[in-house]
Every structure is written in structure tokens, then in C-alpha cells.
Amino acid sequence: MKHTFYRKIIQGLSLTSVMFVFQACYGTPQDFGNDINLAGVVTSSATGKPVKGIKISIENSHQYQLTDSIGRFAMYVPKMESYNIKFEDIDSINNGSFRSKDTTLTTVNNSIYLNIALESR
Amino acid sequence: MNRLQKYIYRRFKKKETEIHDLNYLFWECTSRCNLSCLHCGSDCVRDASIPDMPLGDFLKAIDTIPIPTGNFTVVLTGGEPLLRNDLEQCGREIRKRGMRWSMVTNGYLYTAEKQNTLLNAGLGALTISLDGMEESHNWLRNAKQSFTKVDKAIDLAASTPRLNFDVVTCVNQHNFTELDAIYNYLTDKKVKAWRLFTIVPIGRAKNNPELFLSACQFKELMEFIADKRNEKEMDVKFSCEGYVGNYETKVREGAFFCRAGINIGSVFIDGSISACPNIDRSFAQGNIYTDNFNEVWQTRFQPFRNRNWTRTGKCEKCTEYKNCGGSGMHLWHGEKKNVLVCHTEKLKQV
Numbered sequence: 327m328k329h330t331f332y333r334k335i336i337q338g339l340s341l342t343s344v345m346f347v348f349q350a351c352y353g354t355p356q357d358f359g360n361d362i363n364l365a366g367v368v369t370s371s372a373t374g375k376p377v378k379g380i381k382i383s384i385e386n387s388h389q390y391q392l393t394d395s396i397g398r399f400a401m402y403v404p405k406m407e408s409y410n411i412k413f414e415d416i417d418s419i420n421n422g423s424f425r426s427k428d429t430t431l432t433t434v435n436n437s438i439y440l441n442i443a444l445e446s447r
Numbered sequence: 448m449n450r451l452q453k454y455i456y457r458r459f460k461k462k463e464t465e466i467h468d469l470n471y472l473f474w475e476c477t478s479r480c481n482l483s484c485l486h487c488g489s490d491c492v493r494d495a496s497i498p499d500m501p502l503g504d505f506l507k508a509i510d511t512i513p514i515p516t517g518n519f520t521v522v523l524t525g526g527e528p529l530l531r532n533d534l535e536q537c538g539r540e541i542r543k544r545g546m547r548w549s550m551v552t553n554g555y556l557y558t559a560e561k562q563n564t565l566l567n568a569g570l571g572a573l574t575i576s577l578d579g580m581e582e583s584h585n586w587l588r589n590a591k592q593s594f595t596k597v598d599k600a601i602d603l604a605a606s607t608p609r610l611n612f613d614v615v616t617c618v619n620q621h622n623f624t625e626l627d628a629i630y631n632y633l634t635d636k637k638v639k640a641w642r643l644f645t646i647v648p649i650g651r652a653k654n655n656p657e658l659f660l661s662a663c664q665f666k667e668l669m670e671f672i673a674d675k676r677n678e679k680e681m682d683v684k685f686s687c688e689g690y691v692g693n694y695e696t697k698v699r700e701g702a703f704f705c706r707a708g709i710n711i712g713s714v715f716i717d718g719s720i721s722a723c724p725n726i727d728r729s730f731a732q733g734n735i736y737t738d739n740f741n742e743v744w745q746t747r748f749q750p751f752r753n754r755n756w757t758r759t760g761k762c763e764k765c766t767e768y769k770n771c772g773g774s775g776m777h778l779w780h781g782e783k784k785n786v787l788v789c790h791t792e793k794l795k796q797v
Contacts, residue, residue, distance in 0.1 A: 357571030401567035
């Protein structure tokens, strides 16, 4: 940032970083949260075709998403050191019947793209 | 703050004004609302039958911003943003542009399912309005079920560590005696931040004396906030609505600095380009339907960045002016001959 140096000087003069963090009177706090975009596509290992209605969830999080009509999903999730991601067929025999799958990722960037193939039950 | 700190802070504000990095943008994405409160922070005089602004129109405006700064946050406001059925799409498009997004809501329609889809779409911060315990909240919100709904919304928002979440309360005659009760209620719910306002006599609030605090009550409010800040159980603060003299830094983390038009911009429902939604609409600097948003931000906004015009009325000879700078921009309405509320004056009356 072009003015970073100047700001650091001001900060050093005993005033706090609060000067750079603010919120408008009728606004929200600013968002400094770390998150990543977890996206991908779920297909059938037998046919290679996309699967709709598969639930994607992350261990220790309430967030989840269902794949759309072409098997895609995309969700922003809090940045963590590792992710245990669960893929579940929750709509019985609608859209086929597939075994659940768990995937663990230990190294992550700011976005993850996954190609997941599910086996039929 | 000592004299040296005040001096440095004034220099800092001057420099920030010269730089005027935009990193906080309100988008008044709808003027529809599911409540009819006795007071509304968005001025609330617009016709609720006005259609929502199409997402594409807003995106064209923000696409003129060359490189958004690191924490550029788009704040969706209204009306009630949750009435838009394309809110998730709005959020995803904002995130695609390297910006973050947040939302101000009355909580009425905030369910577990909605929170899940909003988080998936990259929602990062949230403000929920709570205007007292059950009776007081329902009175101001003008809806019987309002407290029950907001109670659930607060539980949900507090349950996710991802959201930078706070609760705001407009302090008035009905909830003034409940401040301790609200504080206990929020700490029990593990809410981390609580922001308190007073109500400015504008819009539909203007003729309702029950909404305003006396000078004595205002001072008590400052004392309450200062005490609670010392307890450090929850981040309690006075909003940035005005300069409060000796209470500066006791009731908020930083000293007063109205950043409207300096770091804060807005796009209103009719395309007007301005700063905070509660600022008099006559301050609009352009319109996204006729002007390039970034050009307007870079080259106009003089009344926001040079506030010498506020040296009038009671501000003209005020000794606090160099630190106050005419207080908040939203306190200048109509003819702009005098500040609507002077918090420092109020405190000196006691």
C-alpha cells in the first residue's frame, strides 16, 4: 500500500492500530476473517456423470452445501490447518444411491478445488 | 488522550482525509422492509414500493474501483437485505471481486438455513439490531414477534466463529433502565460486541420524545459504557455518532473520527453516490446511472473532506472544534446552519 509507511510511523507514536479499524455508525464491523473457497464437482465413479444432491460438510462446522444439478459445490469456509470433509448421499434413491466418502486435506491455499467420484451402493 | 496524542490524532485525520482510501461501502440494496420501526437508521422516508437495485447495476459501479484495499467491505443495508432473494448471489459476486461483504439486519428472517447459505456465499460480518428486552424491543420495532425472532438470530450469529458479529441498540426512554439487563442477556449469549447509539431527531423519530435521552441520561449512558469497557467481559462501545469530549477513548477504542466520504462511501437505492445512509440525501455527490463511481469518489466529496463549512451555529466559536470537526456528518440536515445534536454540549449541561 502506498501509504503503509506513513501509517506505521503514526502507529509507532503510541497510538493504536484501532485508528485503522473502524465501523460506520449504522454499519457492521469490518471483516478481517480468514476464509477459503472450497469448491468442486461430485461425479459417479461408475458413469462419470455429475451427481446432484450430495451433502458436503466439514467436521466441527455447521456449514454444509448440496451439489447442484451438474454436481457442483462452492462454499466459503473458515481457514483451518486441516479439513475433514464429508460427502454424503442424503436423498435416498433420488439422483442415484452412493456410498459416503470422507476426505482429509492438510495443506491448503486460499482456495481448494476437488473432483470427487462416489461409488454406488 | 493527552495534548500530544490529540495533536498526532488530528494530523492523522488530516492525512487520512488527503488519502481518502475507500474501504467501506454501503449498498442500499433494497428499500423494502418487513418492519415499521418507530425509528430507522436509514432515514426511512423512501417509498418501499421502489424496486430493489439490480445486482448488475451495482456491480458495474464497483467494477470501476481499480484495486480494492485489503479489507474492503461492502455492507448490505436497506430496508431489510434479507428480503432480497438473490442475496447469496450478490455476496458471491462481491467476493469474486476481491471484496468482503457484511450485512445489517433486524434478524426477523435470519434462520439457521439462511445463515448457512450466507456463510457459504462468503458473509464475514453481521450486525443485528436489538432495542431492549422483550417489551421495549417490540415497542420500538412495532411488531409483537420481533423479540422472539431477534433472540433466535442472535443465538445463531453468536454460534459461528466465522462472523465478526455485533449487536446494536438504540438507547431511548423505554430501554434506558434496562441497560444492565441487556448487558447480562448478551453476555449470557456469548455475544462479543455491543454498540450503543442514541437517536437523532430526524425522519420518523423527529416528533417522538420517548426516543430521546435527557442530558443527565446521556451522561449516565457514557458512564455505563465506560464502566462496562473496564470490566472487559464484552466489547461495549458508543457508536461513532458524535464527539463526546472527555469521554473520548473511554467509551470507544479510538477517538472520534467521522470517516464519511473519507473511507466510507455508499450507493443508495436510486443510484445516488454518497457516504453513510443516515446522512442527509442532499449531500449526494453523483449517481451510478450517470457517473463513473470511482471518478466521483476520487474527484468530488469536497463537503466531506473539507468540513470548514461546519464552523457555523454553535460550532462557530466552540473551543472543542479542532478535535470534534463538526461532529458526525449525519448531524447536519436541512439548511445545515447548525449541528442537530452536540453531545459535548449535552455533557456540559449536567
